[in-house]
Amino acid sequence: MKRVIFMCTCLAATAVAAHQGVQNPTVKARMDNMSAIAENVKTLGSMAKGQTTFDQASARDAALAIATHAVETTTLFQDPATDPKSEARAEIWENFEDFTAKADELEMVARQLSNSISVKADLGVAMKDLGATCKSCHADYRK
Numbered sequence: 001m002k003r004v005i006f007m008c009t010c011l012a013a014t015a016v017a018a019h020q021g022v023q024n025p026t027v028k029a030r031m032d033n034m035s036a037i038a039e040n041v042k043t044l045g046s047m048a049k050g051q052t053t054f055d056q057a058s059a060r061d062a063a064l065a066i067a068t069h070a071v072e073t074t075t076l077f078q079d080p081a082t083d084p085k086s087e088a089r090a091e092i093w094e095n096f097e098d099f100t101a102k103a104d105e106l107e108m109v110a111r112q113l114s115n116s117i118s119v120k121a122d123l124g125v126a127m128k129d130l131g132a133t134c135k136s137c138h139a140d141y142r143k
């Protein structure tokens with residue numbers, strides 16, 4: 001239990017540190033969007049690992065929140081705003097259609113999960129499917 005608490009504190013600290021000193025509000029908004037997605041993935045991950053008790057409604061809510069934020073991703077990244085703290089690659093705006101397609105993919109996967117997660121065992125596959133969509137976009141568009 002002690003380790004779990006330590007881990008959570010540590011992750012929260014990382015998120016705060018990442019946002020510190022961001023000057024551009026447009027960049028801050030898209031980072032917050034990503035952090036919100038990550039928070040909800042963490043909710044599912046904790047249930048998958050048994051660190052928190054599985055609850056179907058909460059799990060589906062988390063998946064739906066990811067889908068909603070994924071819809072916002074496309075809008076929030078439309079402006080090619082920059083900031084020294086940003087990890088966004090310029091390629092996003094050279095290939096915005098592809099970037100959008102990757103956000104749509106995350107939305108689709110998350111929305112499907114928000115209707116399908118029924119038992120704890122579903123979370124393993126859910127985490128794998130979600131993780132693949134994050135990775136697919138980060139590999140090309142995040143420094």
Ligand code: HEC
Binds near residue numbers: 032089103130135
């Ligand atoms: C459509 C592309 C795309 C998808 C899909 C995507 N990300 Fe991101 N993510 C980015 C980009 C680009 C950045 C860098 C933004 C910046 O620094 O300006 C980022 C940054 C982040 C950050 C750092 C935010 C910060 O505070 O600086 C986290 C955490 C993150 N993503 C988590 C996730 C997770 C978890 C998923 C999957 C569930 C995911 N992302 C899916 C593009 C994406």
